[in-house]
Amino acid sequence: MFASLPRLLRVPLVVLLLSLNVVVHVLPLFALTLVKLLLPFAAARRACSRGLVAIAESWIGVNNLLFELFTRIHWQVEGLDGLRRDGNYLVLCNHQSWVDIPVLQKVFNRRIPFLRFFLKQQLIWVPLLGPAWWALDFPFMKRYSRETLQRHPELRGRDRDATRHACAKFRHLPVSVMNFVEGTRFTPAKHDAQGSPYQYLLRPRAGGLAFVLDAMGDALHAILDVTIVYGEGPRSMKDLVAGRIRDIRLHVRECAIDATLHGDYENDAAFRERFQTWVNAMWQAKDDQAGRMLEVAGQSIQGG
Incomplete structure (x- = not known):
């Protein structure tokens, strides 16, 4: 979709979007990690681990979408x-x-x-x-x-x-x-x-x-x-x-x-x-x- 854009425009744009994707996913990742560290129950920590994986898979999914759009x-x-x-x-x-x-x-x-x-x-x-x-x-x-x-x-x-x-x-x-x-x-x-x-x-x-x-x-x-x-x-x-x-x-x-x-x-x-x-x-x-x-x-x- 955006792969036909001039390189001088396309490359800065994809770098910006990839960087924003890092921030958007890393901040809730860190927040949930803090919660996990504070929880005393193993079952609750396992639930947090599943949440962390869901965030990471969303992060990867957005990266994949960006590469499909820009390459x-x-x-x-x-x-x-x-x-x-x-x-x-x-x-x-x-x-x-x-x-x-x-x-x-x-x-x-x-x-x-x-x-x-x-x-x-x-x-x-x-x-x-x-x-x-x-x-x-x-x-x-x-x-x-x-x-x-x-x-x-x-x-x-x-x-x-x-x-x-x-x-x-x-x-x-x-x-x-x-x-x-x-x-x-x-x-x-x-x-x-x-x-x-x-x-x-x-x-x-x-x-x-x-x-x-x-x-x-x-x-x-x-x-x-x-x-x-x-x-x-x-x-x-x-x-x-x-x-x-x-x-x-x-x-x-x-x-x-x-x-x-x-x-x-x-x-x-x-x-x-x-x-x-x-x-x-x-x-x-x-x-x-x-x-x-x-x-x-x-x-x-x-x-x-």
């Missing part, structure tokens, strides 16, 4: 049939850009339980958004590098304990936990530095995924294996706001969680090897899927 994105999404609002999912996705987050929110909003991402601890300080993510029970993680653990071995195991603590609150409510298994966004430089065996993906980090599955236990009933590609290649949030993204494709595959995926990744060498084999096989299939999607996207763009 001309061609969407190709497969595999959404059979998803449940009352399910408990672990959502695994390759990570192309920051645009992945609003894309996943658009596709899954009100189709599955509210999507929560594992976030780096420092993101809690992002103005307005950081406290909002905290209020919505997004799990904040502080991961230690191998070099840090070598210098401070007393920190070993804290990331695993933090994962378990973050997941504990999700064991008794419908939830969708999102994990970017690569741990970082794809760039050609990172791909080359890793010596990644995949053409379109970085190496998956199996340890963090194993910790999440162990922490959630039987609270999860399925994995959603999501492959995301952009027809013109990875794009930035600026590209999204400016309307420079024209083709987004997602493929969703629901997978059962086998009992063999639960185990002690850190101390059981046999389980660790078996789990890595499973993750690598899934990632090879995802790489093949991404290649097929990009080939079709390229044909579509050339034909358009």
Whole structure:
């Protein structure tokens, strides 16, 4: 509707509306969070949590509407049939850009339980958004590098304990936990530095995924294996706001969680090897899927 407006008018307008949407939803979110913190009864706090999720889903819904009005994105999404609002999912996705987050929110909003991402601890300080993510029970993680653990071995195991603590609150409510298994966004430089065996993906980090599955236990009933590609290649949030993204494709595959995926990744060498084999096989299939999607996207763009 507004996608045909001149860019000098369209971009400031959509930025203004997105900013207003943040304020309109964050203020009642904070107010309800305060009420939740003050209430002494667990049932009342759970009711507040449902209210917080309703506010967040409305926030995402308005964002989705704005992008529909101000952009001309061609969407190709497969595999959404059979998803449940009352399910408990672990959502695994390759990570192309920051645009992945609003894309996943658009596709899954009100189709599955509210999507929560594992976030780096420092993101809690992002103005307005950081406290909002905290209020919505997004799990904040502080991961230690191998070099840090070598210098401070007393920190070993804290990331695993933090994962378990973050997941504990999700064991008794419908939830969708999102994990970017690569741990970082794809760039050609990172791909080359890793010596990644995949053409379109970085190496998956199996340890963090194993910790999440162990922490959630039987609270999860399925994995959603999501492959995301952009027809013109990875794009930035600026590209999204400016309307420079024209083709987004997602493929969703629901997978059962086998009992063999639960185990002690850190101390059981046999389980660790078996789990890595499973993750690598899934990632090879995802790489093949991404290649097929990009080939079709390229044909579509050339034909358009």
